[in-house]
Amino acid sequence: MLFQLQFSERLPTIMEELSELLLQRRRKVDALWEAGINPYPNDFKPQHTSADVRDAYGAVEVIEENPQTFVVAGRILMRRSFGKAAFVQMQDRKGRIQLYLKKDVLGDDLFAEFEDYDLGDIVGAVGTPFRTKTGELSLAVTEIRLLTKALLPLPEKFHGLTDVETRYRQRYVDLIVSPEVREVFFKRSRIVSLIREFMTNRDFLEVETPMMQQIPGGATAKPFITHHNALDMDLYLRIAPELYLKRLVVGGLDRVFEINRNFRNEGISVRHNPEFTMMEFYQAYATFEDLMNFTEELLCHVAQEVLGTLDFSYGGQPISFQRPWQRFTVKEAILHYGDIDAKSLEDRDLAYAYAQRLGLELPEDVGYGRLITEIFEEVAETKLIQPTFITNYPTEVSPLSRKNDHDPDYVDRFEFFCAGREMANAFSELNDPRDQKERFLAQVAAKAKGDEEAHYMDEDYIRALEYGLPPTAGEGIGIDRLVMLLTDSPSIRDVILFPQLRKEAK
RNA sequence: GAGCCGCUAGCUCAGUCGGUAGAGCACCUGACUUUUAAUCAGGUGGUCGUUGGUUCGAUCCCAACGCGGCUCACCA
Numbered sequence: 001m002l003f004q005l006q007f008s009e010r011l012p013t014i015m016e017e018l019s020e021l022l023l024q025r026r027r028k029v030d031a032l033w034e035a036g037i038n039p040y041p042n043d044f045k046p047q048h049t050s051a052d053v054r055d056a057y058g059a060v061e062v063i064e065e066n067p068q069t070f071v072v073a074g075r076i077l078m079r080r081s082f083g084k085a086a087f088v089q090m091q092d093r094k095g096r097i098q099l100y101l102k103k104d105v106l107g108d109d110l111f112a113e114f115e116d117y118d119l120g121d122i123v124g125a126v127g128t129p130f131r132t133k134t135g136e137l138s139l140a141v142t143e144i145r146l147l148t149k150a151l152l153p154l155p156e157k158f159h160g161l162t163d164v165e166t167r168y169r170q171r172y173v174d175l176i177v178s179p180e181v182r183e184v185f186f187k188r189s190r191i192v193s194l195i196r197e198f199m200t201n202r203d204f205l206e207v208e209t210p211m212m213q214q215i216p217g218g219a220t221a222k223p224f225i226t227h228h229n230a231l232d233m234d235l236y237l238r239i240a241p242e243l244y245l246k247r248l249v250v251g252g253l254d255r256v257f258e259i260n261r262n263f264r265n266e267g268i269s270v271r272h273n274p275e276f277t278m279m280e281f282y283q284a285y286a287t288f289e290d291l292m293n294f295t296e297e298l299l300c301h302v303a304q305e306v307l308g309t310l311d312f313s314y315g316g317q318p319i320s321f322q323r324p325w326q327r328f329t330v331k332e333a334i335l336h337y338g339d340i341d342a343k344s345l346e347d348r349d350l351a352y353a354y355a356q357r358l359g360l361e362l363p364e365d366v367g368y369g370r371l372i373t374e375i376f377e378e379v380a381e382t383k384l385i386q387p388t389f390i391t392n393y394p395t396e397v398s399p400l401s402r403k404n405d406h407d408p409d410y411v412d413r414f415e416f417f418c419a420g421r422e423m424a425n426a427f428s429e430l431n432d433p434r435d436q437k438e439r440f441l442a443q444v445a446a447k448a449k450g451d452e453e454a455h456y457m458d459e460d461y462i463r464a465l466e467y468g469l470p471p472t473a474g475e476g477i478g479i480d481r482l483v484m485l486l487t488d489s490p491s492i493r494d495v496i497l498f499p500q501l502r503k504e505a506k
Numbered sequence: 507g508a509g510c511c512g513c514u515a516g517c518u519c520a521g522u523c524g525g526u527a528g529a530g531c532a533c534c535u536g537a538c539u540u541u542u543a544a545u546c547a548g549g550u551g552g553u554c555g556u557u558g559g560u561u562c563g564a565u566c567c568c569a570a571c572g573c574g575g576c577u578c579a580c581c582a
Contacts, residue, residue, distance in 0.1 A: 020551050021516055021533055085539035102539060119532070133540045156517040156531045158543045165574045221581070266581050276582070422582055478582055505555065505573040
């Protein structure tokens with residue numbers, strides 16, 4: 001086995017057109033094999049991380065004579081050599097630690113081997129902590145070993161990797177050299193964990209529902225289509241889990257949540273990736289008003305834990321999560337941020353004329369509900385910098401929401417905005433199967449008229465409602481956008497490890 | 507899908523009013539046993555995104571295309 005591996009590794013390199021720089025590294029690997037050294041061993045077990053060293057000695061000013069020995073492993077990022085000694089900066093999953101190597105400690109042979117290491121190589125080292133003249137905590141290395149040879153050189157140490165295309169395509173390089181990028185994804189993981197913990201503590205059950213659906217439902221969006229060969233059936237990648245989660249509430253799982261991907265076949269922008277992560281949750285016997293309070297509690301908890309404060313900034317704008325958060329109805333927001341009086345806004349034709357002045361291109365027979373929703377999005381959405389709940393959405397644009405008891409033209413729904421973006425959408429659920437069927441039929445009619453994003457009829461969902469969905473409120477929170485907000489990231493691509501790009505140009 | 511901007515060494519960037527390119531880092535050689543973007547001396551490294559066009563000559567001017575960024579449209 002070892003022989004085969006060495007044999008294959010030592011086959012003459014196919015003469016690709018490689019620069020001298022790249023050929024040098026390959027020759028080093030050949031030389032290692034020839035010297036009987038495996039450049040890719042897998043028998044070194046690190047017992048500590050850089051954080052263990054910091055935790056144990058970071059606060060110790062004067063380190064005693066016989067400190068603890070640490071066994072660490074990581075990637076070499078920097079080296080400063082002095083002939084018979086060298087400083088090396090090594091990075092592992094917890095951060096960076098400086099290693100100090102001396103020829104008289106390592107011996108001539110091992111030191112010579114070390115001198116052939118390159119930036120980017122992965123090494124294992126044994127050493128004891130000490131402080132350098134300048135006070136930096138370092139490990140005085142007694143043993144070091146090459147664990148993985150790197151064939152490609154790392155980006156420059158000072159400017160790092162700034163080419164955004166390379167950062168997204170080769171995220172592995174970005175993560176190696178950009179501590180602030182690592183930090184964003186550590187925070188993302190922490191945010192998701194906190195949400196999961198918060199939900200679980202409130203007795204919500206985490207579930208997973210189909211990503212591949214025969215009828216894409218639960219949102220107004222264009223789906224991706226795929227095909228199952230054995231069933232010879234087209235399937236849609238889900239645009240939302242909503243209808244499945246509510247089926248579970250029918251089934252008696254009356255507090256459920258799911259954190260997972262949705263897929264929407266739409267444009268890509270700093271706010272949109274074709275696949276994105278949502279948390280959706282449903283709570284029986286709750287109303288959309290309960291969920292406003294719930295949302296405040298959840299997001300304040302997450303912000304406090306992740307940032308240590310409720311006051312932070314996004315893109316240079318101060319944001320305060322201090323409660324209570326402001327609340328407007330759709331119409332109040334239009335009147336507040338737009339340039340139309342209350343009486344005119346109530347008049348469909350005058351409102352339509354206003355929409356035209358705003359440059360909105362709407363069909364002449366557009367319904368009043370959709371009309372004022374479009375006006376709201378145009379005049380108010382980007383101005384909602386501080387956390388804001390918007391309520392009183394028209395029934396026309398809310399085919400899955402419960403009608404308001406006092407005004408059936410509006411539904412018991414809110415959307416949550418912050419930093420000028422929609423972050424969440426929630427409503428008391430429509431659980432009257434006959435009403436739901438009529439709403440679906442209206443959507444089907446709209447689809448027949450060419451509305452690509454109108455909902456499909458879902459007969460099984462109606463059947464589920466006929467068994468009885470308890471009074472329920474549900475909400476979806478955009479995780480990527482929340483992470484953007486809490487990490488001050490200008491683009492959704494900065495919070496998604498592998499954002500969608502076109503195929504790489506040759 | 508449209509508009510604008512960008513693409514030069516492994517990385518970060520200069521540059522050529524058209525005469526086939528430079529720097530810093532990295533790498534190689536040498537000096538150096540406490541550095542912090544270590545320092546000092548010398549050196550290697552490029553089909554200037556791709557394909558055409560104009561021209562005696564194109565990395566530079568023009569066109570198309572590719573990829574990326576931003577804005578707009580669609581949307582969460």
